[in-house]
Amino acid sequence: MNYPVWDVPVLGGAWVIAIIAIIHVLISHFAVGGGLFLPMAERRALAQGRAEWMPLLKRHSRFFLVLTAAAGTVTGVGIWFSIGLGSPAGTSALIHNFVFVWAIEWVFFLVEITAAAVYYYTWDRVSDKLHLAVGWVYAVSSLWTLIIINGILAFMLTPAGAWLDAAGTGDEVRTLWPAFFNAEYWPSLIARALVAISLAGTYALVTVSLLDGAKHADLKESFARWSSRWVLPGFVLMPIAMGWFVAALPEGAREILALGVGGAGVGAFTQVTRAALYAAVGSATIAPIVLLLVWRDARHLRLSHALAVIGLALLTTGASEMAREMLRKPYIVRGYMYSNGLFEAAVDTPEERTASYLANSPWVRPAEAQAWASPVSSESYQLERGELMYRGQCLACHTRDGYRSTRRLLASRDRDGIQSILTMLHERPEDSPYNRYMPPLVGTADEIAALGDYLFEDTTVARRAYLKKEGLTEDESVAPAEPEAQD
Numbered sequence: 001m002n003y004p005v006w007d008v009p010v011l012g013g014a015w016v017i018a019i020i021a022i023i024h025v026l027i028s029h030f031a032v033g034g035g036l037f038l039p040m041a042e043r044r045a046l047a048q049g050r051a052e053w054m055p056l057l058k059r060h061s062r063f064f065l066v067l068t069a070a071a072g073t074v075t076g077v078g079i080w081f082s083i084g085l086g087s088p089a090g091t092s093a094l095i096h097n098f099v100f101v102w103a104i105e106w107v108f109f110l111v112e113i114t115a116a117a118v119y120y121y122t123w124d125r126v127s128d129k130l131h132l133a134v135g136w137v138y139a140v141s142s143l144w145t146l147i148i149i150n151g152i153l154a155f156m157l158t159p160a161g162a163w164l165d166a167a168g169t170g171d172e173v174r175t176l177w178p179a180f181f182n183a184e185y186w187p188s189l190i191a192r193a194l195v196a197i198s199l200a201g202t203y204a205l206v207t208v209s210l211l212d213g214a215k216h217a218d219l220k221e222s223f224a225r226w227s228s229r230w231v232l233p234g235f236v237l238m239p240i241a242m243g244w245f246v247a248a249l250p251e252g253a254r255e256i257l258a259l260g261v262g263g264a265g266v267g268a269f270t271q272v273t274r275a276a277l278y279a280a281v282g283s284a285t286i287a288p289i290v291l292l293l294v295w296r297d298a299r300h301l302r303l304s305h306a307l308a309v310i311g312l313a314l315l316t317t318g319a320s321e322m323a324r325e326m327l328r329k330p331y332i333v334r335g336y337m338y339s340n341g342l343f344e345a346a347v348d349t350p351e352e353r354t355a356s357y358l359a360n361s362p363w364v365r366p367a368e369a370q371a372w373a374s375p376v377s378s379e380s381y382q383l384e385r386g387e388l389m390y391r392g393q394c395l396a397c398h399t400r401d402g403y404r405s406t407r408r409l410l411a412s413r414d415r416d417g418i419q420s421i422l423t424m425l426h427e428r429p430e431d432s433p434y435n436r437y438m439p440p441l442v443g444t445a446d447e448i449a450a451l452g453d454y455l456f457e458d459t460t461v462a463r464r465a466y467l468k469k470e471g472l473t474e475d476e477s478v479a480p481a482e483p484e485a486q487d
């Protein structure tokens with residue numbers, strides 16, 4: 001029963017999704033900003049009679065076409081593959097709610113890449129006016145893809161109350177508008193649009209850096225200076241958009257962020273805080289660097305300079321997408337579905353949490369469900385059941401031996417220590433810090449014991465190493481009394 005739980009060693013499925021998504025975000029936002037950049041630049045060149053800009057714009061539109069239509073498209077499909085494998089239940093929930101919204105987005109996307117190709121291939125072949133018009137079709141359709149997808153992304157963080165009330169009743173479609181225009185819709189849209197505009201200016205530096213500064217001094221300087229202005233709106237307005245974004249966060253998520261900022265010194269929730277800080281510092285430094293590079297000496301702007309700025313943009317994008325992701329913990333859709341696919345409403349009460357997990361898993365063959373759910377017949381069977389519990393309920397966020405490794409996190413615990421964590425996850429006392437970032441553990445006492453046995457067995461090597469390092473014997477090992485903060 002590996003499928004549908006995607007058991008990716010070391011890296012974890014979540015990181016596979018993240019890596020693809022970060023690249024895609026960088027390219028897709030560029031597609032939106034660049035879509036605006038090209039016709040604006042062309043219009044300016046036409047109006048001011050700067051014929052020398054045209055070959056440069058043509059070259060830029062080729063770079064653009066290759067990057068967005070090839071790399072952007074492939075990573076976009078990659079996201080679908082990876083989220084379908086990584087969180088089938090979450091993907092299904094989103095598709096069921098937003099299928100027409102996505103269909104509309106795809107139509108715009110089709111127009112977008114078609115227009116990008118037509119734009120590139122019709123340089124010098126159609127009238128200026130018509131060519132520019134194709135550029136505008138590109139700009140508007142790519143902007144629409146952002147306007148649409150943003151609603152779905154923001155929904156995962158702040159699904160509207162009306163939608164949550166309707167969820168599971170079959171009436172969700174009536175709450176499509178509030179779900180789409182949810183609390184984070186506008187601040188996210190503005191932040192993403194600002195990122196898109198900044199990226200357009202940043203990527204233009206790549207094209208302009210390839211120009212020979214000695215031969216085309218004026219051209220290089222005028223184009224670089226004009227492009228560099230594109231980073232300004234983001235620099236000025238991003239703090240406002242971010243402030244709005246934080247203000248619109250739901251209570252719990254804001255708490256996580258506030259706790260991190262307040263407790264950064266003592267290491268509490270440092271991951272989300274760190275990510276948010278990187279994002280803020282990154283986006284605040286890109287503009288000064290670009291302006292410095294260009295306004296000091298545009299003629300000597302080199303490809304390495306441009307790539308360094310793009311590298312910084314990549315880190316900034318990665319950090320902000322990670323912060324957004326972590327603010328959503330432990331949910332895929334906040335207040336509705338946990339990261340491991342459990343519906344919050346189905347595991348709310350202690351009784352619901354004590355129901356058999358294995359018998360109710362949609363991924364166990366009906367004929368086998370009873371056997372998986374029945375108490376142990378042999379030790380190896382018990383471990384196998386434990387592993388099913390682990391895959392089903394823990395792997396969405398942990399790996400055994402790599403990212404957020406359970407072997408590392410559990411190495412200092414004996415069998416009782418492991419059990420006490422599982423009990424805490426299962427019973428969810430009010431004051432448990434785990435409630436903020438881990439879903440409830442669901443299962444019968446026997447299934448939870450199987451999970452404990454599996455974790456204990458799986459951690460054996462790590463525990464021995466830990467004991468040896470500490471100079472302890474198996475009997476002396478004790479579980480830490482206080483749960484550790486998220487890091």
Ligand code: HEC
Binds near residue numbers: 393484
């Ligand atoms: C929604 C994501 C998520 C899921 C699902 C999840 N965890 Fe965690 N878990 C976390 C995060 C985040 C941390 C903090 C990580 C850190 O400190 O590096 C954590 C920490 C832990 C720790 C260390 C806690 C401590 O105080 O030492 C253990 C042990 C653990 N998880 C076990 C589990 C087990 C077992 C499951 C499955 C039943 C599980 N987790 C499911 C997100 C999750």
